[in-house]
Amino acid sequence: MNRQIVHLFALFTLLFGLLVAFTSRWTVLEAESLEQNSANRRTLLAEQRVPRGMILARDGTRLATSERIGAGESTRFQRAYPAGSLFSHPIGYSFVQRGQAGLEKSKNDDLTGDRNEFTSIVDQLSGGSQQGDDLVTTLDPKAQRTAVQGLGGRKGAVVAIEPETGRVRVMVSVPQFDPNDVPERYGQLNSDVANAPLLNRATQGRYPPGSTMKVVTAAAAIDSGRFKPDSVLDGGSPREIGGAPLENFGGQDYGSITLTEALTNSVNTVWGQVGERLGKATMYEYMQRFGFNREPPLDYPAEQVTPSGVFARGRLLDEDAGVDIGRVAIGQERLQVAPLQMAMVAATIANDGTLMEPRLADRVVARDGRLRERFEPARATEVLKPQTARQVGQMMANVVKEGSGTAAALEGIPVAGKTGTAEVDGRTSNQAWFVAFAPVERPRMAIAVTVERTQGFGGTVAAPIAKRVLQDLL
Amino acid sequence: MSERARELFGLLPVTLLVTAGFTAVLLSRTANVDTVTVSYGAFFLACCLFAHLFIRARLPAADPYLFPLAALLAAFGLVMIYRIDTDLARDQAQWFVVGLALFCATVLFLRDHRTLERYRYVIAAAGIALLLMPRLPLVGTQVNGAFLAVNLGPVVFQPAEFAKLAIMIFLASYLNDTRDVLVRGRFPRVSLKHLGPLLLIWGAAMFMLVFIKDLGSSLMFFGGFLALLYVATQRISFVLIGIAMFFAGATFFARTVTHVQERIDIWLDPFAPGVVDKAGYQIAQSIFAQADGGLFGRGLGESLVELPGGGRILPAAENDLIYALIADELGLFGAAALLLAYLLLVARGFKTALVASDGFSKLLATGLTAVFALQVFVIVGGVTRVIPLTGVTLPFISYGGSSIVANFVLLALLMIVSDSARRGPERSTPLR
Incomplete structure (x- = not known):
């Protein structure tokens, strides 16, 4: 009987190894393509939880800021544009519902502080959570x-x-x-063919x-x-x-x-x-x-x-x-x-x-x-x-x-x-x-x-x- | 160092884990640190210490690693559930106490596990009754399409968790008696009478598949049965026949019973359009959560669970899919470490079977350990898409009273077998 018990343990060790192999597959080997999967809303939702960095004019004027909404675990951040329409085109916009445009889009990685796996580990170890960096523009x-x-x-x-x-x-x-109007008025702005404000x-x-x-x-x-x-x-x-x-x-x-x-x-x-x-x-x-x-x-x-x-x-x-x-x-x-x-x-x-x-x-x-x-x-x-x-x-x-x-x-x-x-x-x-x-x-x-x-x-x-x-x- | 001293030392890492775990979760939500939440850890440790003293008194020779490993898993489960919902954690802590109480009661009232042999048909009947209960009118409750729960006024419990103990006790006893016939008999001479139990259990597994609609439990029971059959008869041929029968039956019912086929389609392609946000939502979100974890994980309390508008992104995060949440927060390393802890517990279970001197003790320890390991495999395998996802709990970790209480009783039985085996030959007669 003892031999069979040892066999049985060997079998379970193998089965558990299979579990580790599949966990590796999802967590590491195929993680990137899973993050790109269109049914996966995690990336977008996660970005909303990171305070985006500010966008500043060359003289330090705030052109885009992050406003905190909610508290505790439901905290999220939404963009606000204090300069209103003045810098609408070069700065663009960033909203979960509407996507991104302008510098908000081209400099997204800097603004979300998304650099690479290594720095985010360092952030974790040092107790800091991911935070966006500020972008200083050349605009006057x-x-x-x-x-x-x-x-x-x-x-x-x-x-x-x-x-x-x-x-x-x-x-x-x-x-x-x-x-600031993009979340509510995007459809209207986008369909205004005569003026094409976007x-x-x-x-x-x-x-x-x-x-x-x-x-x-x-x-x-x-x-x-x-x-x-x-x-x-x-x-x-x-x-x-x-x-x-x-x-x-x-x-x-x-x-x-x-x-x-x-x-x-x-x-x-x-x-x-x-x-x-x-x-x-x-x-x-x-x-x-x-x-x-x-x-x-x-x-x-x-x-x-x-x-x-x-x-x-x-x-x-x-x-x-x-x-x-x-x-x-x-x-x-x-x-x-x-x-x-x-x-x-x-x-x-x-x-x-x-x-x-x-x-x-x-x-x-x-x-x-x-x-x-x-x-x-x-x-x-x-x-x-x-x-x-x-x-x-x-x-x-x-x-x-x-x-x-x-x-x-x-x-x-x-x-x-x-x-x-x-x-x-x-x-x-x-x-x-x-x-x-x-x-x-x-x-x-x-x-x-x-x-x-x-x-x-x-x-x-x-x-x-x-x-x-x-x-x-x- | 004595067994019990080793056990006490084994509880040290549990202490560290509970303290570090709760601290991490608390730090991740700096808003509401209060002393009540810190007291969770202290209370948990006091319970463990009490159980340790109890074991010291009643089961002085029992395996010293079983209890600390179970406590480690339970502590880990409490931290994860606390991280999801503090109210659920309070419930779970209460169930943990009930589980410990039942652990002690089992040890107190069952001085010698061999007395179980005498009641094997009563136990078998009780096990089958438990399995049938969810289908009974008035008390039966359907969960996710499967008949898994029984509703008794204030308490909803999952009888399959307890049925697995009853069935394993019965099988260990029955196979201990009949194994000689099964081993010696040549095929023509092995009559239907001897193969009867095999057919009966196969029938029961198929019944569960079709009427209880519970593929997970079905797999668990039948797998446990085959493991016992293999150890009792030492014949791989029985196991192969059994596996063939199970697959033949499962395939047949997969063709004829829609919900089985649907489960399998979801398993094969959970990301298909029209599936990913409906029937495949659970497994797809489970895999997305694991992908989010990476090598090291997001950190305890740092992963995305709550949706901004309310609701959860990961369904059933506190029970069926808790492994996905663990992989999300602790990464591949954390998840692998957890599986290693389970494997160590399984190793101690089989070790108990190895040192036990009589056939029933060996088979009982083997059966209990195998069904425990299979349960881990069925749920973690489901969450990681090794097999179709079915609703069984992750032992000691998932939220749920039935699960934690039944698993503490399982632990008590294992430790009783271990204690009597390790006390020496005066209480048992050598098998060979």
Whole structure:
């Protein structure tokens, strides 16, 4: 009998081993895929129990905070946005019922303090429970407010970037929404197709760039060595471009004219010729370097940014598709750009031809004030030779000094810029643009402003907004 | 060191566990630390100390590890239940006291376990009656589709917990008598009379499967029976025939009885759409809770049990699914340590069977230990999806009076067998 009893014990040892094996399977081996299972609400519910870190403006203003609801074991935290609608788009929102958007989404791991298995064990051993870290952004409340006031309820967007570091100091998209309303009014906000308040026009908007594109064309022309600022071309109107006649604004004939003068007066026929002479390959090469045709490297959710380029039926055309490159060069054809892209163009010219990755997050700080991570400036692309950048910058300075952009002139501070006015809705209204940087020597700020469906022009509608925002930032 | 001194030392880790466990749970809810809750630990230890002194007086030679291991499990169960609901923990603490009282009563009134042999048919009848009770009108109560409980006014109890003791006592006695026939008989000569009990128990297991609708208990009883049959006859062939019969019967009824088939479908794919939030909700949440635990667990009191809007995310966290909660809070290490504690208790049970000198004592200790181990396997196996999930309790840990009281009686029987075996040969005659 004893032998059988020992056998029996061996059998139970095996069976218990099987239990340990299956427990390992669920707790460790397959844990990750189980956590991803859509029927598993634990992750979402658990995140609600962790006080999310705050999101702060660069001056320390609280843009997003966590509010405690309930007590004891049913304690949970809900987001509150003290700044209301002012930072609705760059900050976004985070609610269990509605998901996340903006920085709340792209920096979720930092905000929930979800780092890795090891640190959470250390937290457990040291008695601390998981806690979110604070995120300090690069955003500037005063200039942000000025930009919103400048748009004055008109749909549009403003993006301001520090050229040397890529820090995004202003990101405004109008109409805004109050993120505090998202839990109750999400359906309404999401279905408002006419105003699309949830759309971040600064990063997702696709607009015809109009003449602001001539900055890219000028940079390509000079950097490729094919043209100089004082190269002379025929500014007659109309001229045959891409097999169809192209006119200057108001049909004006400028005769023989230098590139500098052609930028100052935004002469379509000259830049159309430049585009055609450079050819599609060169134009696309430089557009690519400036960041076109791919998603911008912003620390922002991938589904909330759009690439800029030539679109057909909502889809980005690749390089092999047939395009009228002469009209692309003056911002027509089916070219569509996001305001962020145009701010990146201005920032590249301002930063001696080097494009920095645009950043909304500056650093992550623990609750006790310790610095967890600083997001150092990173170069994205060497777009232009420094000399080219300075020459294009001087050409842009002329635009503000004596051309179409005089409305952006600041007292005592030389500004370089370029206006743009694209006809939309069957030529009944305009997409007004202004891209700029200042000061011309040693630039500290680059900006792109656009206003949808206005009767005004880039120089009259967009440039004054850029002026006011630059005034705040310099 | 004497047996009882070892037992006393064995209670030391229990002390530590209760103290550390309650402290951890209390720390996790800093809001309401009060002295009442701290006194739980002290009260529990006083009870254990009393039981120890009682054992010292009545069962001086009994195995010194059985009681501390049971106390460890019970203490662990109290901490986990306290962590879920303080009111439930108060109930459970009361049942723990009742269990200890019954433990002492069993030891007092059953001086020699061999007297049980004389009443084996009475005990068998009582066991079968207990199993049938949940199906009786007026007192029978259905729990989760299975007839598991009996409602006697203020007390609801699960008769299967006690029936398992009665059936094991009967089988140990019966097989002790008939095993010679079963062992010596060649197959043609083993008549229906000898195979009768096998068929009878098989019939009872099938009956439980279909009418009591309790796959878990059915598996437990039949498994315990096969274990005893193997040890008594020393023939693996009986066991294989038994297993084949059980599977044949279970498969047949799985095809014909819908609730059995449904259980098996849920087991095979609990995450299927339409299942995961309905019939498969329990097992799916059990597995999600374990996945949440990881290697080291969330820590006592740190896992998600309450939903923000009220209600629980883990159903039956205090009884059927308590193992999932343990894996969630203490991780793979904690859960494995718990299983190791069970295995140690099982090892001491079988050790008792090994040192016992007469056939009945050996079979009784084996049967009780096997049914205890099977119960752990059935519920933990169900929670971890090794087998279909069925509602049996995790011995000494799950919330529930029947479970803890019945298991303390089981422990008393084991310790009585152990005491008489270890006292020496003057009280028993050698078997071989």
